Amino acid sequence: MIPDTLTAAPEFSLPSVAGGSVRLADLHAGGPALLLFVSEECPTCVLTLRRLAPIVSQLDSAGVRVAALFEDPLEVAARVARRTGFDGSVLSEPSPYEVSGAYGLQSLPTAVLVDRDGRQAGRVVGWDSEGLEALLSVPVTHEAPTRKPGCAAKNTYDAESLRALDGAGAFDELEDMFELGWTDGLPVIPPTRSRVEAMLGGRDPDAFLGEMPPAMARVTLERVAACAVLAGCRPEYFPVVLAAVQAVLEPAFNVGGQAVTTQPVGQVVVVNGPVRETIGLNGGVGALGPGWRPNMTIGRALRLVISLTGGGFPGRLDRSALGQPGKVGLCFAEDEEVSPWEPLHVTRGFPADRSVVTVFGADAPLSISDHRSMGPDELARVLGEAAAATWSPTWWPLGGTSLFVICPEHARSFAEWGWNKQQVREAIFEAARRPAGSLRWGETTPLVLAAPDDQVIGKWSSPDDIVLVVAGGEAGRFSAVFGPCLGMNAEVISKEVPWTT
């Protein structure tokens, strides 16, 4: 403590977490003010704030206004204040820390008592229980450590060190998102107002899209935009995200059931039409995996709308026993240019030149390798037999729609053998039919239990429950099937992308 420092306290005006700016004159207008110069990076500062937090209101009622002057950005100051329970004024001093310089700071924390006349009545450097008690005239905790030195004040740093610190601030912003719970567990892009506005592109933020179960949260354009920013979308992806959200909000999709079930259901988004090229959505090599920003972020944005906005968060209202990687988000394009067949959106009644998303409530994909089949029946049988094991090997019929992603080499073979899409669907359907007697083990369906032994039962109720799209790399005979979610009456839903940029 330095008792003979009755020099004038330098005036300042600094931004406050509460909004606006606070001047020194505001703080000591009605009595003394205690200025705590601190930084998030200094453990002694955090300790000081935590230890003084319980006496801030006591000081306030004794007429002493307490302000923490952070040598950190405003959002960092807010976070540290929240974590330490400090509820005095919280101010942020920008680089290069001229106020700290004006007060002649050497290290943090430094507590400066300013009297009602605006003079420095005393100061304590570091944590010092006795010194602070003498300075403040109120009891201060004497738990160990009773004295603890702090760190160098940032006004003493050289320019190069300051630049390095400014970079560190961006990381704190990402940590804010984890602290707020605005994440699926991966880092997110903080949805600042300017980023959300860029996503909205001038559209009405309050436009209402529907209520998202299970929380029955009001889904507005702005909240979808916030999720799109969090997920890492570029603004040109936003109409695709929006169409996917509109699709899952259709009651026939039963997103509420999908969001809370113990099943491992995710929402697969298939995109057709010109928007694929506009935004660079991948339908080629690696289409179902990582590597392409639109694929990764559009599916993730949809999942964030369901799990954050809608409240279907894993382990809380989402009770999926195992979960699956597709619940992070799964979006891909159909490779219409490589496909020998009609694209999915055309089959579903849209003109070929429209951009359309189609959503499926789906299990994780099962890869199906076949490099040897010599004819269409054989290849279709491989696909059908593989899909026969989805959900459970004995659950027949599924009672839902399976999505087959046919790789280009398999699609080309079918085409060369002269088979159209419908023939492939029918052959897959035929390949997965069994006598009921062979299915009565494990868990099976009421239909199988009730049927005579020789009654043939299909994995699907009809070939209409089989959807084919073409995607994947030009080499490698690996197709895949997504089994359905069950017990949901969940229909496949398509929505036109409302605009393209």
Add this chain to the structure above:
Amino acid sequence: MDYVSPFDERRRVAEPLAPRPASLEGKCVALLDITKRRGDEFLDRIEERLRSRGAVTFRVVKEIFSKPASPEIVRQIADRGDLAVEGLAD
């Protein structure tokens, strides 16, 4: 920093529980079968126990377990029942 929340920030107020009856004698109990497998067997047993304690019962059945009960079902329960028991999950 001014972030835009992805959440619906409306505060929800929990509905208070209805008063618990002192006795089941003469009470009308709705038994809601959500159509999960074997839920009906569970409700059969509950029904036996309720009847032995003087309650009368009636069944209502949801169309599908994974969707909310229709307003019609909720109305039936509210109109006829003093109490309700729902057989959840399997």
